[in-house]
Amino acid sequence: MSAPDKPVQSAGRRWLAAGAPLVLLLAVISMMVGKYGGGPGPLWSALHGLMTGKADDPMLATVFWNVRLPRVMAAILVGAALAAAGATFQGLFRNPLVSPDLLGVSVGASLGAVLGIFLSLNVLLIQLAAFAGGLLAVIVVYGIGSLVRRHDPVLTLVLVGIAVQALIGAGISLIKILADPYDQLPAITYWLLGSMTAITRFDVLSIVPAVVIGLLPMVLLRWRINLMTLGEDEAQALGVDTRKVRLLLVTAATLVTAATVSVTGIIGWIGLIIPHIARMLIGPDFRLLLPSSMLAGAAYLLVVDMLARSIATIEVPLGILTAVVGAPFFLWLLVSGWRGWK
Structure with missing residues (x-):
C-alpha cells in the first residue's frame, strides 16, 4: 500500500467504526419523530409496555411498533441497498454519475x-x-x-x-x-x-431475501470490481472475465433495486450521490466503499424520512426531498469536473 493510500484506508475504517452507531442513533431518533407520541417519553412508555406486556396506551404502542418501527427498518434496508447498488454500478461503468x-x-x-x-x-x-x-x-x-x-x-x-x-x-x-x-x-x-407511509413489517420482510441475495455477489466479488474500475482491457489482462462478472453484478444490483422500489416507489438520487460522497471521503477501494456506502445510505434515508414526516402538515413524498438534495449535488459534480473520482 502506498503512503498516500494509508490515510484514506484509515479514514475508511474510522467511518465504518462510527457509521453503525450513527445509524443506530438515527434509528432511535426516528422512532421519536412524529405528530403523535413524539419524544423520548412516549417511546420509553411503549418500550416498557412491550417488555411487561401491559401497555399504558395501546394506541401509542400500535403507532411505535406497527407504524414507525417498520418505517425505520425500511429506511435502513432501502437506503443501504440503493447505495450498494449505486456503488456497484459506478464501479462497473467507471463513472461517478451512474446510478x-x-x-x-x-x-x-x-x-x-x-x-x-x-x-x-x-x-x-x-x-x-x-x-x-x-x-x-x-x-x-x-x-x-x-x-x-x-x-x-x-x-x-x-x-x-x-x-x-x-x-x-x-x-x-x-x-x-x-x-x-x-x-x-x-x-x-x-x-x-416514493413514500414509506404505508410500509408494513411484511413489506420489509418480503424484500429481505432479494436484498441479501443481491448483496452477496457484491461482497464476494469486491476485489474484481476494484480491477474492473481500471478499465476493460486492464481487467481482462489481470484475469477477470469482465463479461460474466458484469452480467452477474448487474443482475445482483438490479435485483436489489427492483425489490426495494417495489415496496417504496421511486426514491431517486440515493444510488447516485451517496456512493460518490463515500468515495470522496474514503477512496475508491470497493472493499471499504461498499460497507461505507451502505451505512451512509441508511443514515441518509433515515434523515430524509424524518424530514418528510415533520417539515409540513402533510407528509412530503421522499422522492421530492431526495431530488432537492440530489439535483444540486449532481450539478456541483458537473461543475467541479468530478473531482475525487480517481
Whole structure:
C-alpha cells in the first residue's frame, strides 16, 4: 500500500467504526419523530409496555411498533441497498454519475406498478408487478445490448438503457392519461414520488431475501470490481472475465433495486450521490466503499424520512426531498469536473 493510500484506508475504517452507531442513533431518533407520541417519553412508555406486556396506551404502542418501527427498518434496508447498488454500478461503468436507474430498473418497476394500479390489483400484486417490471426492463436492455456489436460494451448498455427508458416512460405516460383521474391517477402519482407511509413489517420482510441475495455477489466479488474500475482491457489482462462478472453484478444490483422500489416507489438520487460522497471521503477501494456506502445510505434515508414526516402538515413524498438534495449535488459534480473520482 502506498503512503498516500494509508490515510484514506484509515479514514475508511474510522467511518465504518462510527457509521453503525450513527445509524443506530438515527434509528432511535426516528422512532421519536412524529405528530403523535413524539419524544423520548412516549417511546420509553411503549418500550416498557412491550417488555411487561401491559401497555399504558395501546394506541401509542400500535403507532411505535406497527407504524414507525417498520418505517425505520425500511429506511435502513432501502437506503443501504440503493447505495450498494449505486456503488456497484459506478464501479462497473467507471463513472461517478451512474446510478441504478441507468439500465431502466426503476422506470421498469414504475411501469409494472402503474399497470397494476391501473388494473386495480391488490397491494401485493402491485408490488410483484413492480418487481417483475424492473427485472424485465434490465433483461431487455441487456438482451438488446448483446446484439449490438461495438468495441465498448459499457457505452452500448448506456445507450440502449436510455432508449428503453424513453419507451417505458412513454408507456407510463399513456397509462396515466387513461387512468381514472379521481382514483387511480392520484395513487399512480403518489407511488411514482416514493413514500414509506404505508410500509408494513411484511413489506420489509418480503424484500429481505432479494436484498441479501443481491448483496452477496457484491461482497464476494469486491476485489474484481476494484480491477474492473481500471478499465476493460486492464481487467481482462489481470484475469477477470469482465463479461460474466458484469452480467452477474448487474443482475445482483438490479435485483436489489427492483425489490426495494417495489415496496417504496421511486426514491431517486440515493444510488447516485451517496456512493460518490463515500468515495470522496474514503477512496475508491470497493472493499471499504461498499460497507461505507451502505451505512451512509441508511443514515441518509433515515434523515430524509424524518424530514418528510415533520417539515409540513402533510407528509412530503421522499422522492421530492431526495431530488432537492440530489439535483444540486449532481450539478456541483458537473461543475467541479468530478473531482475525487480517481
